[in-house]
Structure formats: C-alpha cells, structure tokens
Amino acid sequence: MLNKHALAHSENSSDPEKFTRCEAHEVVREVDELVQAALSYQAAILSRFQE
Structure with a gap:
C-alpha cells in the first residue's frame, strides 16, 4: 500500500501532486x-x- 502511494506521488506519475x-x-x-x-x-x- 505504501509503495503504491509513493509511486503515485513520484515523478513517474502523470500527476505527482494527486492521485490519478x-x-x-x-x-x-x-x-x-x-x-x-x-x-x-x-x-x-x-x-x-x-464460548
């Protein structure tokens, strides 16, 4: 879960400021x-x- 969150906010995301x-x-x-x-x-x- 934390990994997905980190990926969503990384520079690899299309919108690092918020979730797609x-x-x-x-x-x-x-x-x-x-x-x-x-x-x-x-x-x-x-x-x-x-019991």
Whole structure:
C-alpha cells in the first residue's frame, strides 16, 4: 500500500501532486485488502476467547 502511494506521488506519475483515477483505485484496493486482513486476524484472536 505504501509503495503504491509513493509511486503515485513520484515523478513517474502523470500527476505527482494527486492521485490519478487508476492510482486511487489501486491504493483503495490495497487498503481494502489490509483492512480485511486485519479484521480476519482480529476475529481469529477473539474467537479463541468466546464460548
């Protein structure tokens, strides 16, 4: 996620000052994957203590 963000704001981007539509979609997708992984991890931990 951080790599995509850095690339979007690098000189290689067509608009380093802000996200292009494609760059934004890629970063949002990676944020979604990170959140999903974090919630799955949380659920796994909490399930060990629920009866």
